[in-house]
Amino acid sequence: MEDIKTLEAESAEQTTRNVIDELLRGAGQVMFQNNVWTGLLFLIAIFWGSLREGEMMVAWGALLGLATSSVTGHILRLPAADGRQGLWGFNGILVGCAFPTFLGETTGMWIALIICAAMTTWVRSGLNNVMAPWKVNSFTFPFVLCTWIFLLAARAMQGIPIDDMSTPSLPSHFTSLSTIPPLHLLEYWLKGVAQVFLINSWEAGLLMLIAIAVNDRWAALWAAIGSAVALLCAVAFRAAGSDVAGGLYGFSPVLTAIALATVFYKPNWRSALWSLTGIIVTVFVQAAMNIVMQPLGIPTLTGPFCVATWLFLLPMIRLDYQTEIDHSNWSVENKPHLARHGSKRSK
Amino acid sequence: MEDIKTLEAESAEQTTRNVIDELLRGAGQVMFQNNVWTGLLFLIAIFWGSLREGEMMVAWGALLGLATSSVTGHILRLPAADGRQGLWGFNGILVGCAFPTFLGETTGMWIALIICAAMTTWVRSGLNNVMAPWKVNSFTFPFVLCTWIFLLAARAMQGIPIDDMSTPSLPSHFTSLSTIPPLHLLEYWLKGVAQVFLINSWEAGLLMLIAIAVNDRWAALWAAIGSAVALLCAVAFRAAGSDVAGGLYGFSPVLTAIALATVFYKPNWRSALWSLTGIIVTVFVQAAMNIVMQPLGIPTLTGPFCVATWLFLLPMIRLDYQTEIDHSNWSVENKPHLARHGSKRSK
């Protein structure tokens, strides 16, 4: 009797460990880091940032979204390998950050959050099925598409009240930053990293860079480069001051940088140039998508990262001559090395 | 001499029967019902609803669109099996309902209706070619895409005058329904069914449910469930009152319900849950698309049904363990059972 109880207790303990492991990896995978410590530090950064802004619901929403999308993968019996790597969690945690940020905290909003976070799991499978022949995957676009649906719906349903989204308007006059004290540049730079999780806090951004470095220092370096180069580009081209100051031109390029420089290509000077170009292009795509969404009053979310990275991966440009690539961070579904190194089968 | 005349007369009679058979099946296929009696009852419902609203041109337009898209399939020599099942007609009949509903009755409008209805036939082939590897097909999206083109063009061409479309505006304040007498709920529920054919009449909606039941009572039940659940969801989330009252939140979910619950999945409690989720998601997609189209002043048509159903079919989630599915209602082009039951070849 005692032995059976012990076995059951051990089994329950193992299951709990597995669940926590999967959830933390899910958090880490938002920035392509399949690592429980990275994920844990990301969650701490989210809580810290939410606390500082007095928006604790964002942190709780993040946990709820993360858990919802992860459990949905199990319910739908999707490939277990994806779950173990946290690939069901990263879209959901972003949904959970977004809903309390932009919408009022009503029952309708929380119900919609759960539906939306769950949706991202099967929408991710569907989009990946479509994109598989093109050797790319859906990145955070399940989060972007599903959240757009609900943010737009919120403008047509009083049961999901708008809390903090721009009023729909036609593009017109705006002001850019005239003079920027260098210390502010540091703040905008780090906020760019934090805004990946929709957090408006430079301390959270710094903690996130550390979190990435725990798994992959090269990725942390490129995340930093991404936000910095993007900030300089946005300032040089005189984008809207409030967007630049909030780090809103930095977060998509952070993801593009990590994806191009550390996930999909082996590090060499050619892929570094390619990644820098990708970072800069992402800034223009961000600006363009800001304009497109303006008459609807909806944020772009990480849409620019998805669009720009697809534009840089679909051509399957070969930037090196070795046959190995470290893709242990990415799902077995996506085999980028076949595109980057193998025969060009789909051309 | 007499025998030859008799043979010719019989042949002409047979051809006429085939034509009528194909046209009626085309009407039925709007809601996935490959049945001449369902199609006939749909047409009667369209005429009844048009008569009641004093818009007889909608009914004549429906016939014109149905005939145009069907004959286009023969002209282009598309696979005859599609024609016999009425798969060339259902997009055209919807075009024919839409044009007189939204546009003024001028010569330019009728010419555009013919071009648009004909277009849907080859646009359907083209989109199906693209979507075939994803184990889905274009549903009513040929109708949606082609009609959008002409409704938008109408805003730029005085030769196609606008008759009944919302003025382009940015999303802003709206009112939802405060109290709804139960009898009105019945009316909105049945209008939701009728609005698949853009008909604003609860009697027509009731007749359409009967029409579906003539072919497949399970599909009629799910059509009823689709409109009902969608109505409750739209009311619960307090969508715009005029849209809810006109049944405009019901028609896309009717099609999603029939597709998921009776066409693409075998009936069991899992697919029932999946279909209910699909119905609810369609309501949010409808709300979102209402907002997206608002600055252009264009109706969503059955776009939300297409988007939502694609999102629920692309993942190719398996919900049962049997190998047979009744797909006699669907084209030979689309073999959903291979996706739902066979090996996951395209993953």
Next chain:
Amino acid sequence: MEDIKTLEAESAEQTTRNVIDELLRGAGQVMFQNNVWTGLLFLIAIFWGSLREGEMMVAWGALLGLATSSVTGHILRLPAADGRQGLWGFNGILVGCAFPTFLGETTGMWIALIICAAMTTWVRSGLNNVMAPWKVNSFTFPFVLCTWIFLLAARAMQGIPIDDMSTPSLPSHFTSLSTIPPLHLLEYWLKGVAQVFLINSWEAGLLMLIAIAVNDRWAALWAAIGSAVALLCAVAFRAAGSDVAGGLYGFSPVLTAIALATVFYKPNWRSALWSLTGIIVTVFVQAAMNIVMQPLGIPTLTGPFCVATWLFLLPMIRLDYQTEIDHSNWSVENKPHLARHGSKRSK
């Protein structure tokens, strides 16, 4: 020593000839003409039109864009056969025409032009990878997509000032042409051809028709037919007068006409009817896209040509029974004859 110098000089001379050859073919390929004389006459037409409008920067921009996108193909080591046929140049030259037309001439604009023109080369590869299974290619959509990104970004970045784009507005009242003197019709007709290169000059349009005829008289005839039929259609349906007068309803149908009637189908009366239908549909797509872009204040560029031609090629309608097609004008990547004449593999 002398022999080596001579060999080097000859080699440099050959390289120069190859470069010029490739650039001129790139200009010609905008209208599917793989011919250095066509390309040269196109460039002369661009310079003539720019001179007449006092906008010389458009001509210099065209050269800069053409050179940038072409050299990018070499840098990325894309298939050399594409380069030799000028397939890296035609998107870039259009970028180079567009930027100085719509944007102010600042350093930021020229930097953006270079980035955008370079982008079109790898975006073309990426989109062609995606579209290859559908037996179509990306046409001028790399130019359209990339330029849209930067024109939209210009509305969010003061570093790229707007010079000549419509103010964002919601669709509303407009005036069409009441009476048109026949001589003006000739002017609008020829402007339609010139507007492919965003040039507003009937003399340039006439020179461009001659340029096409130098390579392929049939294509020149269909270019003329395309602009003429489109003009009549736009006038008949009473489109906005200023757009019609500027030839803005003619340029996309010119490209659709050349593509359908002379590139993708063998000439016969069936493909002629198909092409005429394509020309007319392109006019409605142009009108529709004008409305869609109006709230963003962005031009459609050659988007309507791409959309309409895809809708007419994706169905892979067979219009003839011979197995040969002259595709020497098109890249080895795209084998339309397999779609139009071979087995319907992807149906």
